[in-house]
Amino acid sequence: MKGLTRRAATAAIFVVVMMVGLFVGRMSFIVLFAIITALCLWEFLNMVLCHNTRRDWVRIVIGVAFGLTPFVLASAMHIALVTNDRFVIFTSILFFPLLFLAFIYELFSESEKPFQNVAFIVLGMVYIGAPFSLLNFIAFNEDGFNVWPIFGLLLLTWVNDTGAYLVGSKFGKTPLLPRISPKKTWEGTLGGVAVTFLVGYIFCAVTNELYLKDWIVLAAIVSIFGSIGDLIESMLKRSAGVKDSSNLLPGHGGVLDRFDAFIFLLPFAAAYLLSIR
Numbered sequence: 380m381k382g383l384t385r386r387a388a389t390a391a392i393f394v395v396v397m398m399v400g401l402f403v404g405r406m407s408f409i410v411l412f413a414i415i416t417a418l419c420l421w422e423f424l425n426m427v428l429c430h431n432t433r434r435d436w437v438r439i440v441i442g443v444a445f446g447l448t449p450f451v452l453a454s455a456m457h458i459a460l461v462t463n464d465r466f467v468i469f470t471s472i473l474f475f476p477l478l479f480l481a482f483i484y485e486l487f488s489e490s491e492k493p494f495q496n497v498a499f500i501v502l503g504m505v506y507i508g509a510p511f512s513l514l515n516f517i518a519f520n521e522d523g524f525n526v527w528p529i530f531g532l533l534l535l536t537w538v539n540d541t542g543a544y545l546v547g548s549k550f551g552k553t554p555l556l557p558r559i560s561p562k563k564t565w566e567g568t569l570g571g572v573a574v575t576f577l578v579g580y581i582f583c584a585v586t587n588e589l590y591l592k593d594w595i596v597l598a599a600i601v602s603i604f605g606s607i608g609d610l611i612e613s614m615l616k617r618s619a620g621v622k623d624s625s626n627l628l629p630g631h632g633g634v635l636d637r638f639d640a641f642i643f644l645l646p647f648a649a650a651y652l653l654s655i656r
Contacts, residue, residue, distance in 0.1 A: 386630030393628065393637070397533070405524045409454045409515075413447065416511040418627070418634040419642070420446040420503050426619040427499045434488050441484060442500040445477040449504065449512035457519035507635075510642045513649040520656060527588045532648055534582060535601040536641045539575040540609070546570025560613040572602040593655060600647045601640075608643025612636070 400411025424442045429435045452474070481500050485493035518526055547567020555563040579598035583591050612635065616624065623632030631637060 389629050389631055393631070401526050401530055405458065405519075408518060408524075408526060409458070412511055412514055413450060413454070415634060415638060416450050416508060417443055417447055419507045419511075419624075419638055422624040422627075422633045422635040423503050423507055423615075424499065426615065426621060426624060427502075428496060434490075438481075438484060438488065438490075438496060438500075441477070441481050442503050445481060445500055446504040446508035448474050448477055449508045450515070453512040453515035457515050507642060510645040513645050517649055517652050527586055528652060531579075531582050531586070531588065531594070532597065532601065532644070533641065535575050535579055535598055536605050536644065538578045539571040539601050539605050540640060541571075542574030543567040543571030543606070546574075556610055559610050559617060563610070563613075568606055571606070575602050589655075593651075596651055597648055600651065601644055604644040604647050605640035608640040611643060612639035 400407050420443045424439045428439055430439060481497050485496055490496055514529055517528055518524055544567065547564045551564030551566045553565040554561065555565050555568055576598045579594040583594040624635035625633030627633050
């Protein structure tokens with residue numbers, strides 16, 4: 380009972396923080412997802428890199444800074460209305476020096492696997508930093524700032540996960556991918572898909588944001604790529620030998636555990652949303 384209360388309290392606080400960050404304004408939106416991106420990077424790098432010495436922690440800090448560069452650059456581009464030429468210049472100024480700083484650090488850190496460390500730092504940027512930077516391109520456009528498509532994607536991601544858990548707990552019998560995640564079932568996955576499409580239809584009717592066909596496509600993207608993203612993070616945790624990405628959210632694991640599906644579906648959802656814009 381105590382565990383359920385703690386889990387519910389964490390979920391309530393999480394929802395409040397997300398709503399405030401999303402809907403107060405553009406700066407709160409940027410700050411919210413900058414923090415989420417940094418925390419996800421921190422948890423990822425903690426899982427894949429050693430952190431036994433002070434030098435290891437410095438490497439992780441460099442990795443977080445490098446992983447944040449796509450989000451920082453995209454945010455600056457949209458807030459300051461930076462032109463494409465200036466965006467390329469700013470990218471060169473910030474991006475490559477940080478990357479080569481990782482190489483320089485490994486040169487003097489006496490690590491046994493220097494290139495593997497650099498590879499993980501770059502992977503953190505590709506896997507986490509770059510997808511989160513796409514949020515800026517979805518939310519900001521010529522008409523201003525619109526957070527509703529992102530809220531809709533988050534909502535569909537959460538209901539897909541919740542629907543899969545509830546249906547799988549009650550009716551799940553056929554393992555989906557037991558080698559990676561023994562508890563996930565086909566029945567639960569299909570239940571999550573059904574709930575996702577239903578909520579997509581309701582969200583379209585209530586908000587009148589985009590067309591119904593668009594939410595059908597987005598619901599399909601969430602159902603397919605969100606589920607794959609969840610399995611990929613399970614594969615990551617299994618390879619790292621951990622149950623959760625961290626214990627930052629009591630009863631829920633880490634921040635990366637909450638956003639693993641959202642991260643993986645973002646490139647596909649952004650590609651669709653920008654194509655119809």
